Amino acid sequence: MAVRDEKLERAKKIAHRKMDFLRHVIIYLLVMAVLAIINNISTPGSYQWWLWPALGWGIGVVANFLSAFLYSGGSLEKRLIQKEMERMGDEE
Secondary structure (H helix, E strand, C coil), X not given: CHHHHHHHXXXXXXXXXXXXXXXXXXXXXXXXXXXXXXXXXXXXXXXXXXXXXXHHHHHHHHHHHHHHHHCXXXXXXXXXXXHHHHHHHHHC
């Protein structure tokens, strides 16, 4: 039963990270849309300064994506461990 509870807690943490990422993306898109509108209404056809915050915050969004999906639940760590185990098996 303890193993099932552990898996449930781990699944909840992974789901929470993924939901946090989705919230982050939605807020990012909304804020960038507002900044782009402000930029283009206040100074139409001029320098697109809103792209700089979009780039900076976009880096954070990408990092959040990697954390939530690529590294979620230690899947990368599990793959690296498996690869090392296979390599060590070949040496014996």
